[in-house]
Amino acid sequence: MSSNTEADDPIRIAFMCVQNAGRSQMSTAFAERERERRGLEDRVEILTGGTHPADHVHDEVVDVMDEAGFDLSDRTPREITLDELRSCDYVATMGCSTLDVGDVGEAVDVRDWALEDPDSQDLERVRETRDEIERRVKDLFDEMCVLDPNDYSGEA
Numbered sequence: 116m117s118s119n120t121e122a123d124d125p126i127r128i129a130f131m132c133v134q135n136a137g138r139s140q141m142s143t144a145f146a147e148r149e150r151e152r153r154g155l156e157d158r159v160e161i162l163t164g165g166t167h168p169a170d171h172v173h174d175e176v177v178d179v180m181d182e183a184g185f186d187l188s189d190r191t192p193r194e195i196t197l198d199e200l201r202s203c204d205y206v207a208t209m210g211c212s213t214l215d216v217g218d219v220g221e222a223v224d225v226r227d228w229a230l231e232d233p234d235s236q237d238l239e240r241v242r243e244t245r246d247e248i249e250r251r252v253k254d255l256f257d258e259m260c261v262l263d264p265n266d267y268s269g270e271a
Contacts (some may be wrong), residue, residue, distance in 0.1 A: 126259060127160045127203040135165030135192035137176045137233040138209035141245055144185045145252040153256065162203065164195020173234050179241045183249075205259065207251070226255075 130142035143163040150159045169192045180187045200206050200219045210229035219225060228251055233241040 125158055125160045126205070127162065128205045128207070128255070128259075129162040129164070129195065129200055129203045130207050130209070131164055131166070131195050131200070132209035133166050133211045134169035134234075135163060135195070136169035136171065137173045138228075138230050138244065138248060139163050139165065140172050140176060140187055140190055140192070141180060141233075141248045142207060142209070142252055144180060144187060145249050146256075148185075149252055149256045162195065162199055164193045164199065166194070168192035168194050175236060175238060175241045176233050176245075179233075179238060179245050182242075183245065205255065207255065 128146060130139040130146065132139040140163065143161055146159075146161045150156060150161065172187050172190050172192065177187050197218060201223065203219075203223055205224045205226070206219065208225065208227045209232075210227060211232065228248075230247060231240065231244055233244050236244075
């Protein structure tokens with residue numbers, strides 16, 4: 116369950132992996148779109164980062180996300196700190212992290228999505244990972260549904 120107790124506090128979600136150059140970038144893009152679709156821009160904050168960020172988003176990730184209508188070519192992987200993660204309600208790791216509840220505290224809902232690293236994979240495999248990420252992000256938003264459905268129209 117969410118650690119937020121104040122109705123006015125935004126829900127904070129982080130998507131993290133080692134390089135912040137593939138899975139976490141795809142997750143962030145889908146989460147940003149889902150937040151907008153549900154009209155939750157003022158209710159949900161999205162963070163992303165890695166423990167050892169790469170220099171750029173993986174080329175194959177940029178390509179398959181472009182197919183899905185996202186331009187990730189201008190995104191830069193960044194480091195994420197434990198303090199940032201501790202400030203979150205939900206943290207989704209991508210299957211490459213040693214992060215556990217002890218690192219961030221019991222108030223943070225940590226989930227390991229155990230997704231295949233898209234780096235140097237053929238485009239079909241990266242598309243499969245992309246599509247799985249999209250499903251998981253939608254499921255996360257459905258689960259955390261921070262507002263009563265009557266409180267928002269789903270329109271941006």
